[in-house]
Amino acid sequence: MRCGNEVIDLAKKMRAADDFLHHLYVHMNEINQFVIFSGLTFHEFVSSIGPLQNILLLKNEYEDGSFNMHTQLEFVEERSIRKFTKKATDSKAELCWIDFSDEKRLNLLTPQEQAELLYIGHKKEPIRSPFYHQLQNKFVYLANEDEKMSKIYFRDLQDVEQLLANLFNAIIQDKERSTTFWRRKVKESIPSFTPDMLSNFREDIKDGIIFSMYKIEKPNLAYVLELRNISDFPFPDEIWGELNTILKKKAEKIIEVH
Known part of the structure; x- marks a missing residue:
């Protein structure tokens, strides 16, 4: 697992919105x-x-x-x-x-x-x-x-981290099942996120963030989750029209699972 402001070498190439497996906006109001x-x-x-x-x-x-x-x-x-x-x-x-x-x-x-x-x-x-x-x-x-x-x-509110982990892991499992079908190679283990990993983002989620997940094939299989603060977007449905612009910003945090 890697979490912080560092950028993974293989992730340096600019990615468009369609190059990611999933995007999810999350904004938590902890008081209410x-x-x-x-x-x-x-x-x-x-x-x-x-x-x-x-x-x-x-x-x-x-x-x-x-x-x-x-x-x-x-x-x-x-x-x-x-x-x-x-x-x-x-x-x-x-x-x-x-x-x-x-x-x-x-x-x-x-x-x-x-x-x-x-x-x-x-x-x-x-x-x-x-x-x-x-x-x-x-x-x-x-x-x-x-x-x-x-x-x-x-x-x-701890159920939020469990929900996020299960959601992203389901996407990974679907991706790996389709890859296994075409390559006919069963992987010994499938990368997965845990609720504890995602709890590190609790404070960020309070401001409004977007999670973006993509897959790395080489040198080793990994799934990467990028976090970007988008508190300057007061209406969540506005972000989807500006997604490629948002993704040009460097991710504030990155978490990677192998």
């Missing part, structure tokens, strides 16, 4: 316990965060879901999350939800708490902390129609 992402889809979130509990839909209609009479809202049971993820990804509809442990707990929500949930779905922000004892929820997920930006509340 939410993270803004751009470049993260709902499917990627579900795949990277681990098993989800049941989810209560604050804004989204799902004809195959269940209906809770107490809240008058639809919900998706844990066993149907995979099916719902595909449906939601295909529909490109606005998506707002909060997870919960079981339906009995939904029925304990007070009128005030139900009103707060409706407010979250409408305004994309909570009146107070969006973590409810009755629901035992870990997340509140708020995304616009095209998924260009998502705002996700985390009960435990």
Whole structure:
């Protein structure tokens, strides 16, 4: 692992946006316990965060879901999350939800708490902390129609580093599987990032950064993650039109795994 301002020799060549495997914008608000992402889809979130509990839909209609009479809202049971993820990804509809442990707990929500949930779905922000004892929820997920930006509340912000590690490692595994198929050579080990490596970036993420990942083949196989501060972009969706310009800036930090 290498982390710092040094530039890897093989990375000195200027890379265009398409030369990277993935770009991800991340901006953390530690006080209010939410993270803004751009470049993260709902499917990627579900795949990277681990098993989800049941989810209560604050804004989204799902004809195959269940209906809770107490809240008058639809919900998706844990066993149907995979099916719902595909449906939601295909529909490109606005998506707002909060997870919960079981339906009995939904029925304990007070009128005030139900009103707060409706407010979250409408305004994309909570009146107070969006973590409810009755629901035992870990997340509140708020995304616009095209998924260009998502705002996700985390009960435990350490889950952010786990999500990032799982996301980047899944991309690496897909890349290596496709390489192995064509070359018919099975690698003894596949490089991977750990949450501890990514926790070194916690302070940087508070300012708003973009992660860019690429692969090195020679002299040894490695995957490199570059970090660039883009706090001067107040709106995350603006960065994608300026990505090649952003990438001309030297990376503030670099981490490499073999």
